[in-house]
Amino acid sequence: MTGRDPDEAHRAATPLELLFDLAFVVAFGAAGTELAHTYAENHVGAGLAAFGLSVFAICWAWINMAWFASAFDTDDWAYRLLTMVQMAGVIIVALGLPPLFASVVAGGDIDNATMVAGYVVMRVPMVFHWLRAAKGHPDRRKACTTYAVTIVVAQVLWCLLVVVDLSVAAFYTLAIVPFLVELAGPIVAEFHHGGTPWHAHHIAERYGLLAIITLGEGIIGTVAAMSAFVNPPGPGWTSDAITLLASGVVLTFGMWWVYFAMPWADLLTYHRERSFFWGYGHMVVFGSIAAVGAGLHAVQYFIEHHSKLTATETLLTVAVPTALFIVMIYLMYDVSMRAFDPFHVVLLAITAIVLVAAVAGVVAGWHVTTGLVLVALAPVVTVVGYETVGHRHGREHLERLRATARSA
Numbered sequence: 419m420t421g422r423d424p425d426e427a428h429r430a431a432t433p434l435e436l437l438f439d440l441a442f443v444v445a446f447g448a449a450g451t452e453l454a455h456t457y458a459e460n461h462v463g464a465g466l467a468a469f470g471l472s473v474f475a476i477c478w479a480w481i482n483m484a485w486f487a488s489a490f491d492t493d494d495w496a497y498r499l500l501t502m503v504q505m506a507g508v509i510i511v512a513l514g515l516p517p518l519f520a521s522v523v524a525g526g527d528i529d530n531a532t533m534v535a536g537y538v539v540m541r542v543p544m545v546f547h548w549l550r551a552a553k554g555h556p557d558r559r560k561a562c563t564t565y566a567v568t569i570v571v572a573q574v575l576w577c578l579l580v581v582v583d584l585s586v587a588a589f590y591t592l593a594i595v596p597f598l599v600e601l602a603g604p605i606v607a608e609f610h611h612g613g614t615p616w617h618a619h620h621i622a623e624r625y626g627l628l629a630i631i632t633l634g635e636g637i638i639g640t641v642a643a644m645s646a647f648v649n650p651p652g653p654g655w656t657s658d659a660i661t662l663l664a665s666g667v668v669l670t671f672g673m674w675w676v677y678f679a680m681p682w683a684d685l686l687t688y689h690r691e692r693s694f695f696w697g698y699g700h701m702v703v704f705g706s707i708a709a710v711g712a713g714l715h716a717v718q719y720f721i722e723h724h725s726k727l728t729a730t731e732t733l734l735t736v737a738v739p740t741a742l743f744i745v746m747i748y749l750m751y752d753v754s755m756r757a758f759d760p761f762h763v764v765l766l767a768i769t770a771i772v773l774v775a776a777v778a779g780v781v782a783g784w785h786v787t788t789g790l791v792l793v794a795l796a797p798v799v800t801v802v803g804y805e806t807v808g809h810r811h812g813r814e815h816l817e818r819l820r821a822t823a824r825s826a
Contacts, residue, residue: 419490419554421615429620431627434501435487438480441505443631445476446708448512450635452519454715457735460726461523467590468522469712472515473705475533478600479504479540481697484624485604486544486565489614490551500543507543510536521586528589534580538573545569551614560611568603572596605694618690622683625700629677632707633670639714640666646721658787665790666714669740672797673707676747679804684816685754688823692754699753702746709739717786733780733789737773740796744769747800756822757815765803772796 422429449472456465483504491497514532521529545566552562575596579589607613640663646652647659686693713735719725720732727735748762776792804812 419492419551421551421555421558422489422491422617424489424615424617426617429617431620431623432487432491432493434493434498435484435624436627438483438501438505439628439631441508442476442480442628443634445472445508445512445515446632446704447635447638447711448515449473449476450639450708450712451715452515453709453712454719456519456523457712457716457727457732458719458725459523460731462727462731462735464523464525465519467586468515468519469709470705471530471590471593472511472518472533473701473708474597475511475537475540476508477701477704479507479537480628481700482541482544482565482569482604483547484628485614485616485621485697486547486551488616488620488624490547490555496550497547500546503543504540507536507539507541510539512536525586527583528586530589531580534576538576541569541573558612558614561607561613564607564611565603568599568606572599572603575599601698608694609691618686619683621693621697622686625682625697626678628704629700629707630674632704633674635708635711636666636670636673636714639711639718640670643714643718643721646718652721658785661791662717662787665787665794669710669736669790669794669797672794672801673710673740673743675801676744676797676804677703679801679808679812680747680751681812681816685751685819688816688819689754692756695753696750699746699750703743703750706739706743706746710736710743713737713739717790720786729784729786729789730777730780733777733786733793736790737777737793737796740793741769741773744797744800755815755819757818759811759815761803761807761811765800765808768803769796769799772799 449469452472453465453469456462456468483501511533514530514534514536517529518533521527548562548566548569552559552566555562579592579596584592643666644659644663647656647662648654653659682696685696716725716727716732716735720727720729725732745766748766752758752762772792773796776789779792780786780789
């Protein structure tokens, strides 16, 4: 493990990385399903708290492995086996999500033993990965050992939080410590100990692939919601059913278009030091995408009269994560580019108007599927704005980015 060339031509995701992504999306799907169930029972706050913890566990393990692989992927037998152990950990995490959600909803002692066990199984192989890299790449040894040490410390702390019986509130309070240790490791290693030779275009592709697969949750959510219409005893292919189908598909396609309109690879290439907000911010992006899928499941429960939410509350389960996704994309772009574009403010304002109009319409008596039409149009605002005007602004921002990179 001597380190990959960060400027290697034609670097692309490997078959093992693609399999790795699929395993993690299973966990996203399980978290989304549990969130939809808590929505239906009107335990929104508890459901979101459990979902947030789940998203962090899933995303953080994936993110760490993605950046490591970009820098040190050897694809030998030891690398493959350690990576497959991490995939087994994802399965354990997914199995631990139902008891976690149930305990957070109940409000007593938290039942997170299975989920934490799966998380530790995902993280411990990374220690061996980093120690192999430290041995094989002496110039990067300090950075690699920093990663290994912080992972070990964080896992010990997570395990201690399982051994001690804790209430939900106590666990979330104490979890701040291992959470900060997890986040601090890469910052210290990359900024203070020489960093690692990750590949900008490879990292952008890896994040994009996980975004695509996670967007599949939106398609699954649309299919689930449609089943309430077209399968007995549903009313069949009514106008509401067709509206729901179109809305779910347009919403998913629109989110895809918004994400890939941004030149993420170029941002990372010209200013590698700006990668942290971009990389960490994707936890919000991935979580909001999965939450949109959960919201579409909540629409299904509402249509089937299996939900305690009102029509307005049901629409908000889709509208809020959609808004969060769009805002986070713009924020990552502006922070990474160091560019404030007034045109973005205009697009965000129009997007807000569309989403508020959707909620207001349902409050006024619209069917929830009618409100979904407007929610689905929210990403379309950015798509139209980018394709007509925004792409020119993007090119100007990239030119300035190149200039600052050259001068630096």
